[in-house]
Amino acid sequence: MRQVAARAGVAVGTVSAYLNHPDRVSAERAARIAHAIDELGFVPSIAGRQLRLGVSSLIGYLSPDVSNPHFSEIAQEVEYRAERLGMTVFFAHSHGDRDREDAYLEAFEQRQVRGLLVSSFAPIEDRLAAMRERGTPSVLVGRRACDEGQPSVSIDDVSGGRQAAEHLVAGGCRRLAFVGGPLPVQQVADRLAGARAALDAAPGPHVLEVIEVAERSIAAGRAVGAALAARPAAERPDGVFAANDVLALGLLQALVAGGVRVPHEVALVGYDDNEFAEASLIPLTSVRARHEDFGATAVDLLFEAIEHWPRPAGELAARQRVFAPELIVRESSRRP
Amino acid sequence: MRQVAARAGVAVGTVSAYLNHPDRVSAERAARIAHAIDELGFVPSIAGRQLRLGVSSLIGYLSPDVSNPHFSEIAQEVEYRAERLGMTVFFAHSHGDRDREDAYLEAFEQRQVRGLLVSSFAPIEDRLAAMRERGTPSVLVGRRACDEGQPSVSIDDVSGGRQAAEHLVAGGCRRLAFVGGPLPVQQVADRLAGARAALDAAPGPHVLEVIEVAERSIAAGRAVGAALAARPAAERPDGVFAANDVLALGLLQALVAGGVRVPHEVALVGYDDNEFAEASLIPLTSVRARHEDFGATAVDLLFEAIEHWPRPAGELAARQRVFAPELIVRESSRRP
Incomplete structure (x- = not known):
């Protein structure tokens, strides 16, 4: 002391x-x-x-889902940091449903949380601005805020997508596939845009096939993997970039079960670098955000926003932290 | 309508x-x-x-952790059922720390939740009884309550452990290992007790080696798997029962990386049947609780407890629901 x-x-x-x-x-x-x-x-x-x-310093964390282990890793970092700052955290999940999202935002506000961390795949900044006006500041997590007055913590998903595709091309892949969706989701669109940019800049002819899925789940990945394995080898992509690791693990299982050799015939890259990706029998190459800093930074920005509420909007520009992702190469894409 | x-x-x-x-x-x-x-x-x-x-019908769910996907599967069932009954759910995590558990119980009580779902690896019934007296009923999730007045929803872990060991013995395993811990945790102790009972009842000589781990994580499983792979084959167990799937996935990776063939040299069984167990390249045999009924039943019992508070203790005996687990056999333990 x-x-x-x-x-x-x-x-x-x-x-x-x-x-x-x-x-x-x-x-x-x-x-x-x-x-x-x-x-x-x-x-x-x-x-x-x-x-x-x-306990009076309660904060809330509203996120779509807990079924993606990437989220639970961030949640844990948030809890440890919040506790150090003397704050407790309640979590709620919207499951991507707009009505449910509104209901929980209201529930948190009625319970007088000091501030909110919010992850959402839908436009939400107007609602967060209104809550801020009424006294509850927030930090948008996982997507860069457009409104300068809205603090946010995000990952440069365009860079992440670019790194993934550059790596596949460097390994000799020429027929790439991007598996992800829904495509209007900003994080998904950015990862795809990065992959496209990498291919546009690469020498030689390349194709990029976009395979859209309705949800980013193991089951969706498995369905795409089975369909790819069923194609004649010449019509199959030789490199696949999945929008997250959960999808990638489903893809990997179905490709291998269908007799496709990974990485020899199809090199595979995921996104998030969750712990199950690393634990796979063919460890998964993935794009990683620095979890430790990510969750802690979200809490720190919220703490600041609570402390300085209401702060003039002009000073807040620097409060939108964008982390650079890092490609972690493992066996699923490592070619001789 | x-x-x-x-x-x-x-x-x-x-x-x-x-x-x-x-x-x-x-x-x-x-x-x-x-x-x-x-x-x-x-x-x-x-x-x-x-x-x-x-929103006035807020309930809370206090659990140790979200890093085990088994929990997030239950959480989702709880949310869907609660929503149908017009209740919203806030989650908080104790990370197995007693002080943090107390802090969150108090935080929930102060926020006037209508009731609580509580999972804990430590003795907690006295505290729940005191909260019930003060007006906040609860349901203990994952462990059978001792106090007749405390509703609970749990799985018969002794039966689960027995099924796992019986299956390994039926597949020809004679040198079994149980990997789990900490051993004082009731759920772990019950799974081990069930495995022991199965071996005591099986004909012929068997050995059961208990390998205790400090936490049930992928990393802990990996460390044990590497140690087992390093042993001479004759000193290695031919059947391993892990206390949960997260441990089992770490074990599986390290065994295979160490050149041990699964299931031929070592048959492996996990517990929980989480979706990553099924998605493994060698799909994992696991003991499954019926998630759908489990989470929904917890909510229904809580709804009843809220409605009928305070109810005479004598009528509550039937409110302790114990589900029978089911062994799901997959490739990790399937022998010719």
Whole structure:
């Protein structure tokens, strides 16, 4: 606690007050102490007690779904960071349904959360702006906000798509397929746009076949994989880029079951780098966002937005953090 | 709506009121209508609106973790059923930490949830009884309650463990290993007890090696798998039963990477039957609970407990539902 106090430039008693009665410490000092705690990697043994006292600092996280393990990895990072800042997190899931999304936004607002993290595949910024006006700031997670006043944390999906396709082309693939959907979903469209850009820039003739799926599930990947395996080898893509790992795992299983050798006949790249992708018997090449920073940054931006509410819109431009994704090459696309 | 009204024995106007102003319908009628809707498979097109109006009927679901896909499958069933009954669901995660568990129970109570679903690996019934006294009923999920007044929904893990071991023995395995932990966790202990009982009852000599792991993760499974692959073949188990699928997938990858043939040299059985187990390149044999009924039953019991609070403890014995698990045999343990 002495180290934390010195680093934060406050008295030891203030650190103690922060841990035991967070409401009695000014928001500005609390932020400095939280920052110092974070830098020092200091985990207070009374974290549970602090958390219990801090229940008034409830935040909500509304996301489409938990069936994609990528989400649960981010959720965990969000929880750890929020706890360090003395905030508790409630989660709710929209399952991509607009009515349900509205219902849960309202439920969170009625329960007086301090702020919200929101992932959505649909346009939502108008509704978030209205909530901000009424006193509940939010951070858009997974997509870059258009409105300068709306903080967001996202991944450069165009870059991710480009890296995936460049890698397949570098491995000798000439007939590529993109498997993903629905195509109007921004994250999906960006990944496809990146892949197209990579092919446009690559020397030599290439084709890109777009295979749209209604949902990004194992079952959808399996159906596409079975259809590809059933084609004559000459009409099959030699490189497949799937819009996420869940799709890719279904594709992989059906291709192999259909007698197609991966990566020799078809090289395969997924997206998200979830832990099941890495654990596959043919470990999956995937495009990875830095989960640790991603979830923590979302919480930090929300903390700032809560602290400084309402802040003039003009200063917020820098509050839209875009992370660069990284291609992790594994056996599913590694060619001699 | 006419069909629903006839089935529920109420007027059409009551069904309409239930869908639009659920608070104006008596709990007893609401339950009958909900039941009729469920039986008829009727999905009201204004489900979102109903949900929005029903935000006062918030329930909470506190569970250890979302990194196990088995949990997210149950969560989804809970959401669908709750929505049909006009309730919204907030989730929170304890990550197995007692202080955090207390903090979230308190947070839920302070937010005046109507009731709670709670999964925990630790003793928790005293705390749930105290909450029930104060007006917040709950259903214990995943473990049979000891207290007769505490509703619960669980799986017969002893039976599941027995089925797994019987299957391995029937396939010719003589040197079995159980991989799981921590052993004091009731669900883990029950699965092991079932496996032991199966071996005690089987003819001929068998050995059961218990390999305890600190957590049920892919990484833990991978570490055990690598250690087993490094042993001389004669000292290796010929059948492995893992306490869950996440562990089993790590085991499978490390065994195969270490040159051990699955199922020929080592037959492998997991538990939970999550979708990644089925999607593995060597599809995983697993013990499955019937997810659909499981999550829905938890919600139904909670709905009843909310409706009839406080109910005399004596009538509640039948409120502890135990589901029978089912072994799903796939390639990882299928021997000629």
